[in-house]
Structures are given as C-alpha cells and as structure tokens.
Amino acid sequence: MDPLLASVMPFLIGVGGxxxxxxxxxxxxxxxxxxxxxxxxxxxxxxxxGSVKSGLIALNGEAGYQPGVLRGGFHFxxxxxxRLHIEPLVTIEQGKIGYxxxxxxxQLAPSQTLASNATANNFQDVRDFLANxxxxxxxxxxxxxxxxxxxxxxxxxxxxxxxxxxDIEGDKLALFKQSKSLLDERDGFxxxxxxxxxxMVGVMTVHDGPSLPSGEIIAPTVGDDYANAExxxxxxxDPEKFLVAKGFRGRQYQxxxxxxxxxxxxxxxxxxxxxxxxxxxxxxxxxSYTGKKxxxxxxxxxxxGNLVDNGCRGVWKDPLLPGxxxxxxxxxxxxxxxxxxxxxxxxxxxxxxGDHNYDQNLTEVTLITKDAFEPxxxxxxxxxxxxxxxxxxxxxxxxxxxxxxxxxxxxxxxxFKNIAQTKTLIELLQSRSEIQRQSSExxxxxxxxxxxxxxxxxxGTPKGSDQVNMIxxxxxxxxxxxxxxxxxxxxKLTAVKERELNEAMAIAEQQPNITKSNLSIVIQENxxxxxxxxxxxxxxxxxxxxxxxxTAVKTKADGDAHQTxxxxxxxxxxxxxxxxxxxxxxxxxxxxxxxPKLRMLENVMSRLSQAIxxxxxxxxxxxxxxxxxxxxxxxxxxxxxxxxxxxSEKLMDEIIPKAAAGPATPARPx
Numbered sequence: 001m002d003p004l005l006a007s008v009m010p011f012l013i014g015v016g017g018x019x020x021x022x023x024x025x026x027x028x029x030x031x032x033x034x035x036x037x038x039x040x041x042x043x044x045x046x047x048x049x050g051s052v053k054s055g056l057i058a059l060n061g062e063a064g065y066q067p068g069v070l071r072g073g074f075h076f077x078x079x080x081x082x083r084l085h086i087e088p089l090v091t092i093e094q095g096k097i098g099y100x101x102x103x104x105x106x107q108l109a110p111s112q113t114l115a116s117n118a119t120a121n122n123f124q125d126v127r128d129f130l131a132n133x134x135x136x137x138x139x140x141x142x143x144x145x146x147x148x149x150x151x152x153x154x155x156x157x158x159x160x161x162x163x164x165x166x167d168i169e170g171d172k173l174a175l176f177k178q179s180k181s182l183l184d185e186r187d188g189f190x191x192x193x194x195x196x197x198x199x200m201v202g203v204m205t206v207h208d209g210p211s212l213p214s215g216e217i218i219a220p221t222v223g224d225d226y227a228n229a230e231x232x233x234x235x236x237x238d239p240e241k242f243l244v245a246k247g248f249r250g251r252q253y254q255x256x257x258x259x260x261x262x263x264x265x266x267x268x269x270x271x272x273x274x275x276x277x278x279x280x281x282x283x284x285x286x287x288s289y290t291g292k293k294x295x296x297x298x299x300x301x302x303x304x305g306n307l308v309d310n311g312c313r314g315v316w317k318d319p320l321l322p323g324x325x326x327x328x329x330x331x332x333x334x335x336x337x338x339x340x341x342x343x344x345x346x347x348x349x350x351x352x353x354g355d356h357n358y359d360q361n362l363t364e365v366t367l368i369t370k371d372a373f374e375p376x377x378x379x380x381x382x383x384x385x386x387x388x389x390x391x392x393x394x395x396x397x398x399x400x401x402x403x404x405x406x407x408x409x410x411x412x413x414x415x416f417k418n419i420a421q422t423k424t425l426i427e428l429l430q431s432r433s434e435i436q437r438q439s440s441e442x443x444x445x446x447x448x449x450x451x452x453x454x455x456x457x458x459x460g461t462p463k464g465s466d467q468v469n470m471i472x473x474x475x476x477x478x479x480x481x482x483x484x485x486x487x488x489x490x491x492k493l494t495a496v497k498e499r500e501l502n503e504a505m506a507i508a509e510q511q512p513n514i515t516k517s518n519l520s521i522v523i524q525e526n527x528x529x530x531x532x533x534x535x536x537x538x539x540x541x542x543x544x545x546x547x548x549x550x551t552a553v554k555t556k557a558d559g560d561a562h563q564t565x566x567x568x569x570x571x572x573x574x575x576x577x578x579x580x581x582x583x584x585x586x587x588x589x590x591x592x593x594x595x596p597k598l599r600m601l602e603n604v605m606s607r608l609s610q611a612i613x614x615x616x617x618x619x620x621x622x623x624x625x626x627x628x629x630x631x632x633x634x635x636x637x638x639x640x641x642x643x644x645x646x647x648s649e650k651l652m653d654e655i656i657p658k659a660a661a662g663p664a665t666p667a668r669p670x
Contacts, residue, residue, distance in 0.1 A: 028079030028080050029077050029079065029080065029081070029082050029083065029084070030076060030077060030078075030079045031074060031075070031076050031077075032074070032075050032077065032084050033073070033074050033075075034070055034071065034072050034073060034075065034084070034086060035072055035086075036071070036072030036073075037072070037088070037089060038072065038086050038087060038088055038089060039069050039070065039071055039072075039086070039087060039088075039089060039149040039150075040069065040070040040071075040075075040084045040085060040086045040087070041065060041066070041069060041070075041084070041085040041087065041151055041152055041153045041166060042065075042066040042068060042069075042070060042082055042083075042084060042085075043064065043065050043066070043082065043083040043084070043085060043153070044058060044061075044062070044063045044064060044066055044081060044082055045063060045080070045081055045082060045083055046063050046081060047061055047062055047063040047081075049061045049062045049063075050062055050063065051063045051064065052064040055104045055105075055130075056103050056104040056153065056154070056168075057104045057126055057130060057151075057153070057154055059127060059130065059131075065151075065153040065154070067125075067126035067127040067130070067151065067154070068126075068127075068151075069124075069126075069149050069150070069151050070084070071149060085152070085153065085166050087152045087164065087166065088164070089147050089148065089149055090143075090147065090148045090149075090150055090152075090157045090159070090164050091146070091147045091148075092143050092144060092145050092146055092147075092148075092159060093145065093159075093160070094145045095145070095190065095191065096145065096159070096160055096189050096190060097142050097143065097144070097188065097189050097190065097191065097262060097264075097265075098142065098143030098144075098157055098158065098159045098189075099138065099139070099142060099143070099157070099158045099159075099179070099183065099188070099264070099266065100123055100138070100139040100141070100142075100143065100155050100156075100157060100158075101137065101138050101139070101155065101156040101157075101158065101165075101176060101179070102115060102129070102134060102135065102136045102137060102139060102154060102155055103136060103153070103154055103155070103156065103168070104126075104130065104136055104154055105120075105129070105130055105133075105134040105135045105136040105137075106133055106134065106135045106136065107135070107136065108135055108136070108137050111209075111210060111211075112135075112208065113138075113207050113208040113249075113266070113267075114137065114138050114139060114140040114208050114239070114264070114266055114267055115134070115135035115136065115137045115138065115139045115140065116135055116140065116240065117134075117139055117140050117141040117240060118240045118244075119132045119133050119134075120132040120133055120134030120135070121141055123139075123141075123148075123150060123155060124148060124149060124150060124151075126151045126154045126155075129154075138179070138266050140208070140239040140240060140264060140267055141239075141264075142262065142264045143157070144262065150164070152164055152165045152166045153165075153166045153168065156173065156176045158176055158179055158180050158183065159189065160189035160190075163176045163177055163180055182266075183265055183266070186265040186269055187265070188264075188265030188266070191260050191261055191262045191263070192256065192260070192261040192262075192263055192270050193259075193260050193261075194256055194257065194258050194259060194261075194272070195258065196258040198272075199274060199275045199277070199324065200272045200273065200274055200275065201255040201256060201257055201272070201273055201274075201275055201326045201327075201328075202255055202256030202257075202261075202270040202271065202272055202273075203251065203252070203255055203270065203271045203272075203273055203328055203330060204236055204251070204252040204254065204255070204256065204263075204268050204269070204270055205250065205251045205252065205268060205269050205270075205271070206219065206236070206242070206247065206248070206249045206250060206252060206267065206268045207249060207266065207267060207268060207269070208239065208243070208249055208267050209242070209243050209247055209248055209249040210246075210248055210249065211248065211249055211250070212248045212249070212250045213248075216248075216290065217250075217251070217289060217290060217330075217331075218250070218251055218252070218253045218289065218290040218328070218330060218331040219247065219248040219249070219250045219251065219252045219253060220248075220253055220290070220291075221252070221253050221254040222242070222245040222246055222247045222254075223241055223242055223244075223245030223247060224254060230244060231244055231245035232245075233245060233247070235254075235256055235259075235261055235263075236252075236256075236261070236263050236267070236268050237261055237262055237263055239264060239267045239268075251330055252268075252328075253290060253328055253331050254328075255326050255327075255328050256270065257326050273328075273329060275324045275325060275326060275327070276320075276324070276325040276326075276327040276329070276334050277323075277324050277325075278320050278321065278322045278323055278324075278325065278334075278336070279322060279336075280322045281322075281338060281339060281340040282322070282336045282337055282338050282339055282340075283319040283320065283321060283322075283336075283337050283339050283387040283390045284319055284320030284321075284325070284334040284335070284336060284337075285315065285316065285319050285320075285334070285335040285337055285390050285391045285393075285394040286310070286315070286316040286319075286320060286327075286332050286333075286334055286335075287314070287315050287316075287332055287333045287334075287335060287394065288308075288311075288312065288313050288314060288315075288316060288331065288332040289313065289330075289331055289332050289333075290313060290331045290332070291311055291312045291313040291314075292311075292312055292313065293308075293312065293313060294306070294308030294309050294311075294312025294313065294314055295308065295309070296308070297309060297317045298317075298392075298395075302392065304392075304395055304396040305395040305396070306395075307391055307392075307395060315391055315394060315395045316391065317391055318391075319337070319387055319388075319390045319391055320334065321387070335394045335399055337385055337387070337390035337393060337394065337400060338356060338384070338385060338400070339384065339385060339386070339387040339390070340384060341382050341383070341384045341455060342354060342356055342358070342382075342383065342384065343380055343381070343382055344358060344359045344362065344380070344381045344383065344404060344408070345359050345362065345378070345379070345380050346359070346362045346363065346364055346365055346377075346378060346379040346380070346381075346409075346412070346413075347362070347363070347364060347378045347379075347380075347460075348362075348363040348364060352380070356400070357401070358400055358401045358404045359404060361405055362404070362405075362409055364376035364377055364378045364379075364463065365377045365379060365412070365413045365416050365417065366417075367416065367417055367420035367428075367462070368417070368420060368421060369420050369421070369423060369424055369425045369428055370420075370421060370422060370423055370424045370427075371424040371425055373424075373425040373464065373468055373471075374464060374468075375420075375425065375428070375462035375463060375464035375468050376462065376463045376464055377416055377420070377459065377460065377462050377463075378459075378460035378461070378463070379412065379416070379457065379458065379459060379460065380457075380458040380460070381408075381412065381454065381456075381457055381458070382454075382455040382456045382457075382458070383447065383452050383453060383454050383455065384452075384453045384455065385400070385451065385452060385453070386451070386453065389451040392451045393450070393451050393452075396450070396451070397450075403450065403452075407450060408447075408450075408452075411443075411446060412443070415439065415442075415443060416439070419435060419439070425462070425468065425471055426471065426475070428462065429461075429462065429471075429472070429475060432459050435459060436457055436458065436459045439457045439459075440454065440456055440457045443457065
C-alpha cells in the first residue's frame with residue numbers, strides 16, 4: 001500500500017464515517033429539530049401494531065398519523081420509523097374568527113349540518129376529541145383570537161388570510177378553499193356588529209338543527225332566558241345551547257339588536273333590516289304571521305274577524321304605541337294608523353298635509369243641481385282614529401287607504417249628490433255654510449260606524465262649465481256692487497268731514513278777523529241804533545212836513561186841474577165850432593164848384609204855391625229832363641208829371657172822400 005495513501009486513510013475513513021452518520025441522522029429521522037414558531041405532526045411509517053383499521057388518526061400506536069403534536073426543540077426517534085410534518089402555528093387575529101374542519105371522528109347525523117361539540121371541544125388534544133365522540137366535518141365551535149398548535153392532519157383551520165392543514169388529499173386543500181370562499185361571501189371572518197346609530201336589527205337564519213314543523217315559517221324564540229344557563233345561547237353565539245333549547249333551523253323570530261356578536265356563519269347568517277318606528281302621530285297594528293292560535297278578544301258585536309293577544313297569530317288587539325321596536329318584519333307586518341287629525345282632500349292631484357297619501361286617488365265630487373247644472377265640488381274632511389280602535393280598522397279594511405277609497409269615497413260622494421239635487425246652483429253657493437254644518441253633523445254618525453271620528457267637513461267653491469263660471473261671475477259682480485255702496489257712503493262721509501275740517505280750519509285762520517268783525521258789527525249796530533233813533537225822529541218831522549206839503553200840493557193841484565178842465569172844455573167847443581163852420585164853408589164851396597175834384601185841386605194848388613213861396617223852390621230846374629226818346633211833344637218835365645199825377649183819377653178818388661169827411665184834428669205840436 002502506498003505509504004501516502006496509508007497515511008491519509010484514517011482521515012478519509014473518519015470523514016466518511018461523519019458523512020455516514022449525518023446521512024443516517026438525516027434520512028433515518030433519528031434526530032429532528034422543530035423551530036419554536038412551528039409544530040410537527042408525527043406520522044409513523046411502520047409499527048408492530050400494524051396499520052389503522054378505521055379512521056385517519058392512529059390512537060393505539062398503529063402506523064399512521066399520531067394524535068400528538070410536537071413543539072419546538074430537538075426530538076429523537078427510532079430510525080426510519082417516523083416522518084415529521086412541520087407546520088406553522090395557527091394565529092387568529094384580534095377581532096377575527098377562525099373555522100375548524102375535522103378529518104376524523106364520528107359521522108354527522110342526517111339532520112346535522114355542523115359537527116356537535118357538546119362533549120368534544122378540546123381541539124388541541126386529538127385523542128381527547130376523538131375519545132369523547134368528536135365528529136368529523138365543519139365544527140359548530142369557532143376559534144377566537146390567539147395562537148394555536150393544532151394537529152393539522154386531524155384539523156384544517158380556515159382563517160381570513162389562509163387555510164392551514166396537511167395536504168393529505170393531494171389537491172392543495174382545494175375543498176377547504178371553497179369553504180373559505182363561502183365564508184368570504186357571508187363576511188364570516190368578522191363578528192356581526194350592529195351599530196347603535198343605524199337603527200338596524202339583525203334577522204337570523206339558522207342552518208343547523210331540526211326543521212320547522214309543517215305550516216310554520218318562522219322559528220319561535222328559544223334560549224333567551226339569561227337565568228337558565230343550560231339553554232341561554234346568548235343570541236346564537238353558542239350553537240350547542242341553542243339546540244339544547246330545542247331551537248329550529250330556518251329564519252328566527254328573535255332578532256339581534258345593537259352590539260357585537262361572534263357567530264359561526266356556517267351555523268347562522270344574518271340580514272340587517274331597519275327598526276320599526278312608530279311616530280308620535282300614529283299607532284302600529286301588528287298582523288302576525290306566526291305564533292300560536294289565539295282566542296278572539298273582540299266584542300261579540302264585532303264580526304269582521306278575530307283580534308288576538310299579542311304574540312299570537314293574527315291581528316294583535318293591543319297596538320304598538322309611539323317608539324322604536326326591534327320587530328322582525330318577516331314574522332309579521334306593522335300597519336301604521338294615524339291617531340292625530342289628518343285631512344282627506346277630494347281634489348284631483350292634491351293630497352292632504354303630510355305624506356300619508358290616503359287621498360291621492362280622490363277627485364272632486366261631480367254634482368247635478370236642481371236647475372241641471374253639473375258643477376264639481378272640492379271637499380276636505382278632517383278625521384282621526386282612536387288608537388284603541390286602530391286594530392278594528394285594520395282587521396276590517398286591511399289598511400286606512402282601502403278604507404278611504406272603498407268606503408269613505410262612495411259614501412261622501414253619494415251624500416253630497418243627494419244634497420245637490422235639492423238645490424239650485426245659486427242656492428248651493430249661497431247656503432254653503434249651512435250645508436257644511438249640516439253635513440258635519442249628519443256624517444259624524446256614519447263615520448263612527450267605521451271606527452272613525454269626523455271632526456269637520458270643509459266645502460270648497462264649486463267648479464264647472466262656462467255656464468257655472470258665468471253664474472259665479474254674476475254673483476261676484478253683484479257682491480262687488482253691494483260692497484261699493486258702503487265704500488261710496490264712507491267716501492261721501494269723508495268728503496263731508498273733510499269740508500267741515502276745511503271750514504273749521506278756515507274759521508280758525510280767520511278767527512281774529514271774525515272777532516274784529518263781530519266787534520265792528522256790535523259797534524255799527526250800536527251806531528245804527530243811534531242813527532235809527534235819529535232817523536225816526538227826522539222821519540217824523542219829515543212826515544209831518546210832507547203831510548202839510550202834500551195837502552197844500554193837493555189843494556193846488558185840484559185847483560189847477562179844475563182850471564185846465566174848464567179851459568179845455570172851452571177850447572174844444574171853440575174848435576168844434578170853427579170846424580163846423582169850416583165844414584159848412586167847404587161844403588158850400590164844393591157845391592159852388594159843382595165837382596169836389598175841382599175844389600180839391602184848387603186847395604192843393606194853393607198849398608203848393610205856399611210851399612214854393614216859403615221854401616224858395618226853383619220852379620224852372622237848372623237841368624231839363626226830357627221824357628221819351630224822340631224829344632217830341634210827348635215828353636213832360638217833373639213838375640208836369642207831378643201835376644198830372646195829382647190830377648189823376650185815382651188820386652182824386654182817394655183825396656176827395658177824405659176832404660168830404662171834414663177837416664182832421666190838428667196834431668199836437670211836438
């Protein structure tokens with residue numbers, strides 16, 4: 001042997017021995033180290049006791065997954081007999097929920113959805129879990145905050161962020177990841193939180209336990225007595241006690257109110273609904289869909305249905321008073337009935353105050369008057385419902401809106417149609433107040449038959465065709481005319497008062513002058529009295545003197561008149577005698593001439609001669625006027641024309657009779 005090789009051989013043998021030992025330790029599993037943040041599931045590869053006969057976990061030393069869990073540190077095993085599955089510790093975050101799935105245990109009963117943990121609830125001790133009858137499958141108990149060293153061959157833990165377990169199935173835990181997706185949909189990794197500022201309640205649906213009896217739709221409330229520790233499940237947070245209390249699966253009558261609840265979402269799910277709020281102005285009538293059959297509490301005369309005690313199936317006899325209620329609306333319905341006054345309007349498109357909308361389908365009442373007009377009458381009716389009678393209204397009509405539309409509308413319409421047929425349109429307009437009073441009194445009893453209290457009927461102005469509007473316009477014009485009369489009277493009175501005021505103001509302004517003038521009047525009156533006295537005295541003197549003068553004048557006048565009369569009579573006799581004498585002379589002259597015309601001509605010529613002589617008239621004119629056109633002997637001058645005229649027969653006929661009558665009385669010279 002080579003001396004060099006012989007010298008190195010011990011070293012090589014030593015290194016080989018070390019490597020062999022290391023390999024033996026590594027592959028034989030003689031010594032294993034487990035970190036402190038992990039745990040290990042021990043799998044026995046072979047055993048003198050043989051293999052597991054049933055189940056997954058070897059409880060009696062058989063080959064297979066062992067029930068115990070190894071924690072951190074060095075561990076020594078018999079070579080080539082064990083395999084270690086080192087897994088992380090399971091940590092549930094604060095405020096989160098974890099779910100357990102057992103791979104080994106007793107089979108679930110046909111009616112079970114989740115495994116019971118009434119006797120087997122120690123999940124970190126697999127031997128104890130299986131020995132106490134633990135069931136395989138999803139567990140009813142949930143995991144709360146903390147870190148756990150589970151045997152991940154027996155249990156698969158599903159958390160919000162991961163799925164913990166040994167991949168025995170070889171599908172990378174796909175089945176459990178599907179369960180995780182279901183829990184994500186149900187928000188199952190966080191507790192149920194009902195906030196106090198949302199006015200919400202939680203309606204629970206239980207997915208485990210016996211089914212509801214036939215005919216029931218809501219599971220009754222169980223296990224809500226805090227004093228009974230065996231059945232108090234604390235709002236579904238303890239599924240085992242819920243089932244001990246004989247709870248049923250399905251939607252529950254009991255609801256969750258404000259708070260935080262750690263509930264297994266595989267056991268029960270929650271639906272948030274709003275609280276039932278009964279306003280101050282209303283009452284709530286409960287129509288329950290669940291509960292036992294109750295005894296009829298209505299009066300014997302009430303035949304429209306049964307009223308039952310609260311909690312029974314049917315219409316509850318006691319309404320809910322104003323407030324907030326955690327009422328499960330899946331178990332019944334709350335009918336809101338107004339207890340304060342509300343107004344119903346018979347006007348199309350117009351509803352009464354508030355948002356009740358009971359009258360949204362009501363329209364004006366169409367009337368036919370005695371004089372064949374067809375106006376539409378708008379109405380407003382003020383009513384209320386006694387809260388104690390609210391259940392009777394709901395039992396009889398279902399809700400207030402049906403009462404209004406199916407009963408009140410036809411009743412009110414018929415009433416006013418009957419009234420309209422007895423009145424003309426003018427009477428209908430003018431007797432509105434009386435009709436309103438009468439209708440309020442007469443319909444009050446009719447409303448009481450339907451458990452309503454009528455307070456007042458208000459009638460609006462009828463509306464209609466152009467003829468109706470014409471009548472209304474005439475009434476308006478008539479009223480305007482009536483109203484103008486007092487206005488004019490007031491204006492007249494105002495004018496009179498204004499004139500009196502102006503006169504008073506003018507008198508006030510002239511008061512100094514009036515005072516002065518009054519004083520002047522007094523002075524003048526006094527002076528006048530003095531003058532009057534003086535004038536009277538003077539008048540007396542004058543009267544006496546005038547009387548004396550008048551007597552003298554009268555005496556003198558009487559004398560003058562007598563003298564004048566005597567003188568006149570003498571003159572008249574004289575003239576008469578002269579005239580008679582002249583007449584006789586002229587008559588003698590005429591008789592002497594033999595023709596009165598000749599005497600007249602002589603007299604005219606004599607007078608003409610005197611006139612020419614006195615007036616110095618030229619007989620021969622300076623200018624000769626010739627008559628005719630030939631200048632012959634037929635032309636005459638003016639004088640000759642005048643004489644010829646005087647001599648004419650006509651002139652003589654007019655003058656001579658006058659001359660024969662005698663001389664005229666000479667005119668009195670001016």
